[in-house]
Amino acid sequence: MNKFFKRMVKQTEFYVFLIIVVLSLVIQVRSGLFFANNNIVDLLRSMIVPSMYAICALLAFVSTGPDVSFPLIAALSSYLALIVTNNLGLEDTSWFITFIIGIFFGCIMGALNGFIIVRYNFPSLIVTLGTSSLFSGILLGAFEAERMNLPKNLAAFGKASLITVKNAKSGLGSTLPMTFLLMIALYIIAYLVLNKTMVGRGVYAVGGDEVSAERAGFNVKGIRFGIFVVNGGIAAIAGLSYAVMSMRYLPTEYAGGEMIVIAAIILGGTRMTGGIGTLKGCLLGTLLLTMVSNSLILLGISVYWQKVFIGAIIIIGTAVSAVQSHAGRKAKTRLKKETA
């Protein structure tokens, strides 16, 4: 028990968790609404898309480096999926088909990232920045994408709810969309692959030390390429989920989502230098930032101070993680084994 506790105290996730607990208590005391069932459901709903993005960001950081193209991949692949669904008359099929189409396009875009990064050994930040603006140009310039309604199959999927709660006191309800299940499924798959398969361990190995990984027999280029392809697929799922949840396709609302997600996973203990980062941390970091940005009105903080607050949380959280990083430098190798 003591050993377990000692180990826990060494992890960044633990401190993020502490911040979350303290913050939620503060919000509860100030507003009396935080632990209401409808508020919790709202919070989970808001977390769905950012936490899907967080997997993309995590995989990229752990194996290669930053990937900032996922919001635009999400936007473009969802657009293509909707267009294909509409034009091939697939509105009456299952929502699953549209998602598969989206994932297909997402993977292609991810493969483009992966190809350039792996083949020419360019820094991933620059490449993904470039492809982001490329995709954005294609979406808004070449296709002239506009806001549009969803095809019937997705609209039906969006209307279906997983859980509906009603707050007995205020009479306000809230529903959790089905996309929540997609997010859970993604996390379970990612967990199993990262921790229980050789390829998954390879992802960490490649990011930790490329040369050692190669000598240990991992296919460094293959793994990195694969990561970006998978990222494209996940981004597509996130993009379609966003459309499903707002019941409309909104092409301009995707861009710019990457920064808060990256902040969230760094908060959650992912190292920018690669090789270290956990799914648990991703979820906690995303939860913290979603909680902060969704509770400031409950706290009655004025619009002008809200941004100051969010900025402060990011800096404090990252500082905790940085201090941890200094302390944990000696134990780096051990930590690496314990990741995820």
Place this chain on the structure above:
Amino acid sequence: MKNLKKFIAIIAAAAMTFSLAACSAEKTTTSSNKKETKESASKDKNGDLFDVSRYKSDKDKSEWTIAVVTKDNTSNWFKRMEVGVNDFGKETGIKVIQKGPANADAASQVQVIDDLINQGVDALCVVPIDPGAIEASLKNAMEQGIVVITHEASNQKNTLFDTEAFTAKDFGSAIMDALAKDMGEKGKYAMMVAYTTSTTHMEYANAQYERQKEAYPDMKLINDGAVPSAESEESIDTSYERAKEILKSNPDLKGFTGVASTDCPGIAKAVEELGLDVKVVGVGTPGEFKPYVESGTISTIKLWDPKGSGHVMCKVASMILSGDEVGEGTDLGIAGYDKLQLIEGENRCLIGQADLTITKDNINDYDF
């Protein structure tokens, strides 16, 4: 053979020297050109940038290009504006282009403006996302003799004329009057804007609050009158989440206003989902708000026709290019803009009387 090689080498060397010489010659000419333009620019700086007569164009009408820069070209609002802009193009035969930033943020808009300046357009009509952020670009444009007209930016300094469909104060008051009527002049209300840096949105919001304090004492703005109550960041989903939060912390809310086109759909979605009786009044296009107007959640739409605004900006720009006088009382020949009002504050503002009120009863008369 050896000789041939030598010969070729000499020829090549000669060619290189010549080309070098040519290069350097070219360089000197360009640099002297630059000097000239610099001189003329500095001369311009001494003159009055805001002197409208400076911008009269010597070119023929058919060679003019008027560029309209929007906040976000994909939204129905700016698509409707494009209709007006194209109408103007067809009517006059002047080349018009409408462009928007890829992302609805100020930095991307700056880029669009700078690109257009480099393309050498004759007039720039801009609907700024953040007036402060584009100030330098617009100044640069004016220094190069480009006519700059803005819309929805009454505090933009570097513009020849800002054009508005009405004064922000009148419009804000009109929104409040509509809300008060719909919610029975009693109860708590909240207001949303896109960004607190959006000048006109803030002016509407402040005018609403002023009007309420003055005329409707039984109404109360939440958070002790903090204006605005929330920011939607030009996103329907954010608007929905913020509205939900506000409704959670103020379950007795009776009214909600939203002044960006993304605000009301989000607010209405939240209100309907929570099953509350909240009247939503706001700015947006009838096409997009129709389902909510028909269900009664959005009780009144207040707006102006972006088609008219686009037309007006181009028209004013073309009048300046051709050296015509624009000012108090000018008739642009566009409905609602037949007797312009000129207000000189931080800039010169041309104002029409072109506000529209749309409710369930007349929503089918508007096709955008």
